Amino acid sequence: MRYPHADLTEFTTALLRHVGADAAQAAAMTERLLDADLLGHRTHGLWFLSNYLERISGGHIRTSGEIEVVHREPGAAAWRAHRLPGAWVLGEATALLLDDVRERATSTITIADCSHIGCLQSYLPPFTERGLLVQLTATNPGVASVAAPGGTNPVITTNPIAMGIPTRGAALLIDQCTSVGSNALFDDYAARGERLPGEWLLDAAGVPTDDPAVLTGEPKGTIQSLGQAEFGYKGFGFGLMSEALSLALTGYGRRSRPNRFGQGVFLQVIDPAKFAGSTEFLDEVDHLVSTVRADPGRDGRPPRLPGERALASRADQLRDGVELHPDALTRLAPWARRAGVPLPRG
Template structure:
């Protein structure tokens, strides 16, 4: 048992029991609480601590504020077999994504492409966590999600946030570990810069733009009035390309599902685009895997620059997941501290470190 609060590890079972219990006691249906918990813990397992159980206190606050629903129904706007468009009326994002995953795994059995869009679900969390059920079956999957209530990224040359960090993810099966891409289209997420601001640190580079339009390494400009914005991927020289990718996400996950910035929503809903493709119904699964495995091999064969470690997207996350399933999940002391008062009022105690 480690008593160092920065490296203390907890069992998945103990964390799961606590999270499910706190969510259910806050009014969330058990099936919804299970899905939310599984995805948060998977975020921690994959090493994305900002997208793991760190969300639980926030989610509990949002449930109390009425921003996360439970008990309503998914509304179908369109369904032609290959493509479904849902309106989720602020149901828990992780549960809605589980329903969408089940639907797509069923629909893809007799076609090459199946697609679901979701309007107005609550926060879905770590995108990477939704890719494995598809890649494990040899399927290629694309996922993008956006929060229309947050506007922290300006057009290149602009000073006003018009989109946000708009992540795009893709799971690519290989004959070994899948490639699990999950990245925002700005240089970093809102949470990344909030972390720098909380710690009182400057950024390593001029990754933000002040409200005056001038690039800056000061993370507090995002909290200023008027606020600054986050640079698009590519930064000052090539940010128009990152902004282009952000617009792609916006078209797929806001305009297509039909829930967006025009309705001036609060900060707690998301739109989602999820599409699965079966390589077996294009040029064939073996051909697909031959090509991808060749690409993976050429990356592995690269000796690399001096001192550099070459990794494929998802490689570090999958290694962290295996290690933490075996040894227990590292949960930050500050997350436990935020959960302690709630656990003390709950029927389920805080888990003890392993």
């Protein structure tokens, strides 16, 4: 079933305003949640809205207060967000960097104690559309679900990393966890009582399993890093890179044992024009893209570039209506009743 994008926007905004988000916060959160669905990241779309409503109602996402500027100099900023809505905070950070990079080659911001920001891929286009290279990492120091290679104790979490690479055509939009999947993905499987497509997890003894229940059992299991048993040290290495950028640079890490409702964020933008030049940059990237596209692929199916399917999904759903996670409106029905807001009709 598909739903008009405008109807979902009105519905989502109304629920967020009902629990106390102001107009700007509700607009930013709505845009990012729906963008996740448009890009095909269903567990970070309207399915996740009920989590935000619970967190705002419980005081875990704050809707009042100001961003604290910890440090500011040309090309660098450090903020502490004090659990203000992550989508709104990232919108403010994006505006700052876009203004900053007009005068310099690169600009970077770190954000401590930011509430959940959602789908990283959604934040990339405002930069790539301007010909800028962007990288974004975020992680949660209050959650540990991934063990070191050969270990059984969770020490980091799924640590997504994202990069937007401009081309003369559609941008390359990379967004992936450094583990086999996100925490939300495994929560979704567990809620449905389904086994995983593969042995993506480890039980408490370190044995591979396809049972998502091991993540909530006692003792808890863990999520495998990218590369799994044989090459998981590679994914774990990228996970440590994310920890250094998102937590160590922000000064908001695991030492203080924070709860699960705050994140550390690293966002950096680079202007290719101020290095070898935009033309050289785009010539190189476009050559690489054309080389990939020239490959006929296995069984006549050409290789897919990062973000290609997501952008096609967005265009399709904006035209024909948005597809939601099967459980999204079921999870939101109680909130809609409390707010007196009718559920969207497909």
